[in-house]
Each structure stands twice: as structure tokens, then as C-alpha cells.
Amino acid sequence: MKNRNKVYDSLILIMQFGINMIVPIFLCVGLGVFIYRRYGHPWLGIPELLPDGTEALAEKRHGKG
Numbered sequence: 001m002k003n004r005n006k007v008y009d010s011l012i013l014i015m016q017f018g019i020n021m022i023v024p025i026f027l028c029v030g031l032g033v034f035i036y037r038r039y040g041h042p043w044l045g046i047p048e049l050l051p052d053g054t055e056a057l058a059e060k061r062h063g064k065g
Helices: 002-039 045-049 051-062
Strands: none
């Protein structure tokens, strides 16, 4: 019987790990869809997450560098 409890405990740990990985992914995808529908810019959230990308985008647009 103790072996069966260990199997259940292991299964619960695996399911918790899966849920902890899937929920943030869905939240970020939902936020991206919201930003796209609200502002119409699919790239709007990307430069905020990548500081180097923001700097390169600004240099490209303003012709510096």
C-alpha cells in the first residue's frame, strides 16, 4: 500500500509541474492576443521584453548607428 501512495505522490508532483509550466504560457499568449486586438500591433510587446531589440529598432528607425 505504501508503494501505491508513492506512485500517487509522484504523479501529483508531475501534474503540478506541468500545470506550473502551462499556466504562465497561456497567460502570456492571452496577454499577447489582448495587446494585438487592443492596439493592432503584434510586435508591441516584443521590444519591451528585449532591451537590445528596442535599441536596435530605435537606431534603425532614426538612422543612427
